[in-house]
Amino acid sequence: MINIQYKQRDCLAAVIWLALAVMCVAARPAVADDFPNKPLTMVVGFGVGGSADRMARAMSSYLADELGQPVKVINKKGAGTLLAANYVLARPDDGYTIFASTFSPYLTNTIIEGNAEYTINDFSYMNFQWFDEELIALSKRSKYKSLPEVLEAIRTKPKTVRASVVRGSGGHLMAKLLLEVNGIPTDNLNLVTYNSGGQARAAVAGGVVDFIVISAKGSESIREYLNPVAIVSDQPSANWGVPTLNEVLKPAGVEAPVLPGSIRGYATSTAFKRNFPARYDLITSALKKALENEDLRKLLDRGEIGRRWIGPERSEAMMTTNFEIIKHYGYLLQH
Known part of the structure; x- marks a missing residue:
């Protein structure tokens, strides 16, 4: 009788243990699945x-490899x-969609200007x-030969x-801010806005406009048509042979905030990271390994494309910081 009771108790314990194990597996996202098992976008x-x-x-x-x-x-x-x-956020949060973009300042501006229903925290x-x-x-x-000369003409x-x-x-924001810190009405400048860097660069290369404020690295193709005068940075540009903007402005007793330039990279929805952390880590690791590939590094260098690895933690922090900076001065793009 005692042996039967012990056996019944052991069987009951085994059933309870098995049920708990099944519940635990069912309650958590699939972290040991065969992801990815189809093409990514x-x-x-x-x-x-x-x-x-x-x-x-x-x-x-290289990421595909x-x-x-x-x-x-x-x-x-x-x-x-x-x-x-919006397209990325509308897709299933399963890891098969990756967002590749210039996140600062563009994604930030879609939020600050009030058109977006998402926040920067909806992306990882x-x-x-x-x-x-x-x-x-x-x-x-252009008949102008220096930045002070241009600013005086605008004034x-x-x-x-x-x-x-x-x-x-x-x-765009820096051009407006440059005028504001110099006490020049922003409407004094005949500012022509384009939807692409290629169009904006063609305008200055062809002499349609007097000057341009645009990303430095993408401007190598029109270098022969430019007279570079300043870089918006804390450090002079050896590549372009120009001082920082604030060095140029110093004789006039003016200092401008150094706004962040274009920041490009990759993101997913935050919901994906939350629901499938193992998949998220797999994609992140794949990006890092791809950037370590010597053939890819040579390809990126030939195309003058950045290849830094700073990882999720620093990327998240940088996005938050840059959002606050641009938000502070974003009112300049409202008019």
């Missing part, structure tokens, strides 16, 4: 041929990356690999000086 927030697009297409095949599945690049341009961001930033500072350069066809001869920028970019 990398969504670019700009058109074909732009900086973010070139970065994504250069990375895609690391993940063991093809990575297809598609473009969802429009509304300063608003369309692409895996890595920012390409940083670009803003270059201020005159057209060689004393309203609407006679023309400048090109990419709408909603860091250069």
